[in-house]
Amino acid sequence: MSDSEREAAVIWIAENPEAGTSLGGGLRKVRIPREGGGKSGGFRTIYVFGGRHMPIFLVTVFAKNEKANLSPKEQAAAVELSKEIVSMWSEKQ
Incomplete structure (x- = not known):
C-alpha cells in the first residue's frame, strides 16, 4: 500500500x-x-469503530491477492481486541 493509498x-x-x-x-x-x-x-482493511465518541483504530490491512481473509482464529482474536478497546474508551466517558 502506497502512502497516498x-x-x-x-x-x-x-x-x-x-x-x-x-x-x-x-x-x-x-x-x-x-x-x-x-x-x-x-x-x-480491518478497523475498530465503537461509535462516534471514540477514535477509529486501524487493526490491519492486507492486499486481497496476498490473503483472502482473516483466519477464524485471527478474526476471533481481533474481535476480542476490538471489544477491549471499545470497553476501555467507554469507561473513559
Whole structure:
C-alpha cells in the first residue's frame, strides 16, 4: 500500500466509519480499492469503530491477492481486541 493509498483509506474510513461488514464487537471489514485496480484488486482493511465518541483504530490491512481473509482464529482474536478497546474508551466517558 502506497502512502497516498494509505492516506486515502484513512480519510475514507473516517468519513464512512459504518461502511463495510461488521465482524462483531466494533470490528469492521471494508474493501478499499487499489490505485488503478478497483475493489477487486484492492485491500481488505480491518478497523475498530465503537461509535462516534471514540477514535477509529486501524487493526490491519492486507492486499486481497496476498490473503483472502482473516483466519477464524485471527478474526476471533481481533474481535476480542476490538471489544477491549471499545470497553476501555467507554469507561473513559
